[in-house]
Amino acid sequence: QSVLTQPPSASGTPGQRVTISCSGSSSNIGSNTVNWYQQLPGTAPKLLIYSNNQRPSGVPDRFSGSKSGTSASLAISGLQSEDEADYYCAAWDDSLNAVVFGGGTKLTVL
Amino acid sequence: EVQLVESGGGLVKPGGSLRLSCAASGFTFSSYSMNWVRQAPGKGLEWVSSISSSSSYIYYADSVKGRFTISRDNAKNSLYLQMNSLRAEDTAVYYCARAPDYGDLPEYWGQGTLVTVSS
Numbered sequence: 001q002s003v004l005t006q007p008p009s010a011s012g013t014p015g016q017r018v019t020i021s022c023s024g025s026s027s028n029i030g031s032n033t034v035n036w037y038q039q040l041p042g043t044a045p046k047l048l049i050y051s052n053n054q055r056p057s058g059v060p061d062r063f064s065g066s067k068s069g070t071s072a073s074l075a076i077s078g079l080q081s082e083d084e085a086d087y088y089c090a091a092w093d094d095s096l097n098a099v100v101f102g103g104g105t106k107l108t109v110l
Numbered sequence: 111e112v113q114l115v116e117s118g119g120g121l122v123k124p125g126g127s128l129r130l131s132c133a134a135s136g137f138t139f140s141s142y143s144m145n146w147v148r149q150a151p152g153k154g155l156e157w158v159s160s161i162s163s164s165s166s167y168i169y170y171a172d173s174v175k176g177r178f179t180i181s182r183d184n185a186k187n188s189l190y191l192q193m194n195s196l197r198a199e200d201t202a203v204y205y206c207a208r209a210p211d212y213g214d215l216p217e218y219w220g221q222g223t224l225v226t227v228s229s
Binding site: 002033035037039044045046047050051086088090091092096097098099100101102103104 | 145147154155156157160169171172205210212213214215216217218219220221222
């Protein structure tokens with residue numbers, strides 16, 4: 001059971017906009033920033049969004065992040081087939097003194 | 111370019127020990143906190159441990175506390191994870207990951223090394 005809660009799956013057709021939610025608590029998302037990671041099949045995770053809504057250099061602006069209270073969201077607009085991957089949210093938890101991850105969301109492009 | 115290369119994985123029997131290494135290059139290793147994160151086959155990411163730049167702060171997941179020890183050698187640009195009393199549930203790909211200078215969450219990731227605990 002992950003500390004951060006994500007839907008196990010999401011899907012969309014090419015060109016659509018999809019969102020993935022990440023729910024936490026006051027000790028993690030509520031008081032710290034959120035990162036999002038993309039993991040393509042058979043590869044290491046890659047940083048997609050940091051500090052709630054910042055994109056590292058090279059990440060397309062189709063990807064955006066937001067945070068409100070104890071929840072965060074990742075939005076992907078103009079969905080492309082290469083976006084098919086697993087997506088994870090993460091935050092520091094002040095009560096656990098630990099990095100906590102969501103369980104991951106498998107995105108399927110139909 | 112930031113590079114993180116893990117090594118030391120392999121097959122070990124339950125109750126055995128293994129030491130993972132992570133060789134860092136492309137940045138000033140001594141200035142950054144580092145993490146170990148693992149992923150069991152077909153499962154999600156699980157944070158294992160973090161160590162601050164000067165080793166002053168060390169944290170562990172409850173699942174490995176008392177069995178695993180994280181350490182670093184800034185002179186050798188290397189991160190380590192000593193794993194003792196290994197269990198079948200420790201079977202996973204172990205990733206070395208660097209944190210940014212402004213926080214604790216993983217920023218750059220290595221390619222991982224597979225640890226299999228089985229008799």
